[in-house]
Amino acid sequence: MFEKIVEAANRLDGIAHKTPVLTSTLLDELTENHIFLKCENFQRMGAFKFRGAYNAISMLSKASRNKGVIAFSSGNHAMATALACNILHIPATVVMPADAPQVKAAAVQDYGASIITYNRLRESREQIAQELMDEFGYTLIPPFDAEPIIFGQGTVAKEFIEEVGELDYLLVPCGGGGLLSGCAISAKYLLPDCRVIGVEPAIADDATKSFKTGALQVNKTPNSIADGLNTTSLGKITFPIINNYVDDFVTVSEEEIKAAMYFLWTRLKIVVEPSGAVALAAYQKLSVKGKRIGVVASGGNVDVKTIGNLFLGI
Amino acid sequence: MFEKIVEAANRLDGIAHKTPVLTSTLLDELTENHIFLKCENFQRMGAFKFRGAYNAISMLSKASRNKGVIAFSSGNHAMATALACNILHIPATVVMPADAPQVKAAAVQDYGASIITYNRLRESREQIAQELMDEFGYTLIPPFDAEPIIFGQGTVAKEFIEEVGELDYLLVPCGGGGLLSGCAISAKYLLPDCRVIGVEPAIADDATKSFKTGALQVNKTPNSIADGLNTTSLGKITFPIINNYVDDFVTVSEEEIKAAMYFLWTRLKIVVEPSGAVALAAYQKLSVKGKRIGVVASGGNVDVKTIGNLFLGI
Numbered sequence: 001m002f003e004k005i006v007e008a009a010n011r012l013d014g015i016a017h018k019t020p021v022l023t024s025t026l027l028d029e030l031t032e033n034h035i036f037l038k039c040e041n042f043q044r045m046g047a048f049k050f051r052g053a054y055n056a057i058s059m060l061s062k063a064s065r066n067k068g069v070i071a072f073s074s075g076n077h078a079m080a081t082a083l084a085c086n087i088l089h090i091p092a093t094v095v096m097p098a099d100a101p102q103v104k105a106a107a108v109q110d111y112g113a114s115i116i117t118y119n120r121l122r123e124s125r126e127q128i129a130q131e132l133m134d135e136f137g138y139t140l141i142p143p144f145d146a147e148p149i150i151f152g153q154g155t156v157a158k159e160f161i162e163e164v165g166e167l168d169y170l171l172v173p174c175g176g177g178g179l180l181s182g183c184a185i186s187a188k189y190l191l192p193d194c195r196v197i198g199v200e201p202a203i204a205d206d207a208t209k210s211f212k213t214g215a216l217q218v219n220k221t222p223n224s225i226a227d228g229l230n231t232t233s234l235g236k237i238t239f240p241i242i243n244n245y246v247d248d249f250v251t252v253s254e255e256e257i258k259a260a261m262y263f264l265w266t267r268l269k270i271v272v273e274p275s276g277a278v279a280l281a282a283y284q285k286l287s288v289k290g291k292r293i294g295v296v297a298s299g300g301n302v303d304v305k306t307i308g309n310l311f312l313g314i
Numbered sequence: 315m316f317e318k319i320v321e322a323a324n325r326l327d328g329i330a331h332k333t334p335v336l337t338s339t340l341l342d343e344l345t346e347n348h349i350f351l352k353c354e355n356f357q358r359m360g361a362f363k364f365r366g367a368y369n370a371i372s373m374l375s376k377a378s379r380n381k382g383v384i385a386f387s388s389g390n391h392a393m394a395t396a397l398a399c400n401i402l403h404i405p406a407t408v409v410m411p412a413d414a415p416q417v418k419a420a421a422v423q424d425y426g427a428s429i430i431t432y433n434r435l436r437e438s439r440e441q442i443a444q445e446l447m448d449e450f451g452y453t454l455i456p457p458f459d460a461e462p463i464i465f466g467q468g469t470v471a472k473e474f475i476e477e478v479g480e481l482d483y484l485l486v487p488c489g490g491g492g493l494l495s496g497c498a499i500s501a502k503y504l505l506p507d508c509r510v511i512g513v514e515p516a517i518a519d520d521a522t523k524s525f526k527t528g529a530l531q532v533n534k535t536p537n538s539i540a541d542g543l544n545t546t547s548l549g550k551i552t553f554p555i556i557n558n559y560v561d562d563f564v565t566v567s568e569e570e571i572k573a574a575m576y577f578l579w580t581r582l583k584i585v586v587e588p589s590g591a592v593a594l595a596a597y598q599k600l601s602v603k604g605k606r607i608g609v610v611a612s613g614g615n616v617d618v619k620t621i622g623n624l625f626l627g628i
Contacts, residue, residue, distance in 0.1 A: 020334065042582075042583055046581075053363075263619045266618055268356075270584060271583040271584065305622045305628075306624045308621060
């Protein structure tokens with residue numbers, strides 16, 4: 001499947017940013033490993049999600065493009081879909097809860113997408129989206145469980161490994177598994193001996209349980225500060241890929257996520273969202289020394305006006 | 315004097331970070347110019363100050379090194395002196411107000427320096443430092459008004475221009491003028507046609523007034539959110555250099571500083587302190603289009619727990 005990721009990389013060439021890889025003497029000293037941080041917080045719209053959304057949307061037929069696309073998300077996937085459609089001159093509709101963060105709704109609007117709001121307690125976003133698709137012929141862009149999305153996200157690890165070379169470990173955060181499954185395909189193709197580790201918040205560990213039991217597990221009420229990882233389960237497509245290509249899973253506590261995020265903000269001086277700090281938080285669970293560890297910092301979209309509250313206990 | 319900056323660069327080679335230069339499609343579109351951001355917030359200890367302090371301290375005689383150094387500062391210069399001494403195995407004493415930010419005092423202590431606290435309202439830090447120098451033979455490391463400091467800071471512009479090449483403008487924040495005078499020497503040597511612009515908060519505009527009147531002006535109570543630029547005046551050494559090498563000064567309002575800082579945090583995803591955002595805030599005062607503008611983002615040391623309050627009005 002790696003050739004599909006190469007095709008995605010070609011589509012993204014000159015459109016998505018080739019994000020920088022940061023290293024830190026301090027981080028290496030503290031961890032006694034050599035840590036490479038792939039900074040997808042510097043990606044366009046602030047997260048890796050742009051890669052998958054753009055790859056999927058750019059593959060649509062002319063007829064589908066003319067009718068437009070629809071996505072439902074209160075977060076990065078909404079922004080990614082809106083930006084990709086803006087670039088490709090395709091009409092986009094995003095179904096967002098009425099109480100979605102104001103900054104994210106504003107970003108979606110800035111990118112020119114139409115927003116349909118709904119009441120999260122009384123209405124179903126799937127039903128609203130389905131009605132719009134039936135009426136207007138929109139194509140649904142799913143957040144993770146579709147091959148073009150997965151192959152787009154896989155370009156993260158491809159680009160990362162092409163820049164840094166050998167890695168002993170690759171740590172990737174896991175929500176619905178789009179980023180993890182795509183990155184695992186790239187890593188296992190380019191570096192067969194690299195151990196690919198999925199990382200989840202301990203209080204949203206459905207994928208870890210699915211991986212360990214071999215049967216898809218659902219967590220109906222995940223509630224981590226890493227809001228991008230609060231998906232209820234892996235997908236029908238991501239789960240088998242993860243089973244085949246991922247070596248292990250690790251979970252981290254909410255306190256460990258906060259501490260990793262605080263370190264990235266105060267010592268590396270980069271703005272990373274809680275989900276984006278989850279993979280770094282996991283290095284200590286490996287109990288290894290002297291290894292080359294790749295860490296995907298997946299995004300940086302937070303409300304900087306209120307984020308400090310998260311750090312008050314540190 | 316540029317050869318002194320080359321010597322400083324040699325001393326700093328392999329010790330200071332060669333900080334990255336960031337660019338942003340969005341920033342270029344918004345400003346209708348091509349903006350290059352020299353990210354000294356990614357420098358060791360989080361600000362350019364490390365360059366000057368390390369350069370000055372590494373030039374001390376063996377006898378002076380053995381006795382140790384002293385600095386008074388509540389901010390980045392204290393951290394820079396402490397870190398440089400840590401690397402060079404030289405005893406360091408830092409005189410800090412008792413109400414200095416806890417994070418900065420902790421950093422100074424982590425680097426192994428001794429801290430002498432004083433009451434800002436009742437005691438004089440100069441007198442305390444003088445007494446310690448008399449008793450123990452410490453060498454004072456001034457924050458800006460000394461040639462080795464200025465030449466160290468000048469390596470910022472040298473490195474910047476060597477990486478990006480031609481620049482039509484170079485925007486540099488100005489407090490005591492160490493960074494600005496050093497950068498102006500480098501820029502005028504490497505790019506004689508580049509216009510070097512000093513940038514100050516409008517409510518701490520002593521250097522602007524000194525430059526425009528040709529006579530050293532003092533502002534006894536500067537009180538900008540850009541705390542690193544709240545110096546009362548240029549120095550005896552920095553003022554003449556600035557008069558000779560700088561082309562113009564621009565001032566920015568507190569609101570403009572906040573807006574530039576908010577943009578850097580939310581769109582470029584980097585942690586920059588208010589003083590570090592001042593130069594970016596100034597691009598709009600140039601009223602130019604299609605130019606290559608170098609901007610020095612001088613540092614990133616802020617208390618991320620409380621910084622959000624600064625953005626509440628945006």
